[in-house]
Amino acid sequence: MKLQHHLGGIENLGPVSTETRVFVEPWEKRIFGIHTAMMAESAHLSDALHAYPVQDLPTSFRNDWTWASLRTGAEDMQPFEYFKYRYYEKWLGGISQFFVDQGYISAEELAEKTAYFRANPDAMLPEKPNQAISQQIDAYLQKGDSGAHALEGVTRFKAGETVRIADPDAVDHTRLPGYLRNKSGVIDLVYPGTFSYFVSTGPDGIGEPMPVYRIAFDAADIWGPGKSEARTTLYADLYEAYILPSP
Secondary structure (H helix, E strand, C coil), rough: CHHHHHCCCCCCCCCCCCCCCCCCCCHHHHHHHHHHHHHHHCCCHHHHHCCCCCCHHCCCCCCCCCCCHHHHHHHHCCHHHHHHCCCHHHHHHHHHHHHHHHCCCHHHHHHHHHHHHHHCCCCCCCCCCCHHHHHHHHHHHHHHCCCCCCCCCCCCCCCCCCCEEEECCCCCCCCHHHHHHHCEEEEEEECEEEEEECCCHHCCCCCCCCCCCEEEEEEEHCCCCCCCCCCEEEEEEEHHHEEEECC
């Protein structure tokens, strides 16, 4: 797994930020808004449980954009760059690179616009009101893009069962925290139904609908007795592809 992914338990990484504000700078709200608008216009919504009129939207955006897309963009950064930038700066970098890679804008055009607004911070931003897209965004925020499906048959594991976490090959994006790999835990809850991830992670194993489990870990089993508070339990929601029978 890449160095910057899921750093829980690694020592000497510097002070932990205790910032409680969701948005520290005004521009961060705009980045969150751009991401939300992209999600609401994403082609993957045609397969969501709620029926969205994606094909009829008056938009030139015709790609899939999910949380996986956003996370992959950030996680694909060079590790030292990843550590250097703040949370929404990584969002900005991932979104910008996506639009360049997909041909919506060239790197040269992006550089020109960046230079212009940096030199003219009070310049008006482009505004193109679109009622249909506004309604789509409102609907998406209310109904989401759930990938939940009915369970056919029985789950592979059941509550109370001791299991071991897999250690699949590292890929561009994963939902498996690095510090849980090869650790043992107890299934605390089996969520009803099955859940898709919309984006296949290839050899990592997730994408198609599958059961999801809440697994309880003794913190001492993860980080050692000397680095954990006594009687501390960590819970993690994990896809079935990441779970193995206990040896």
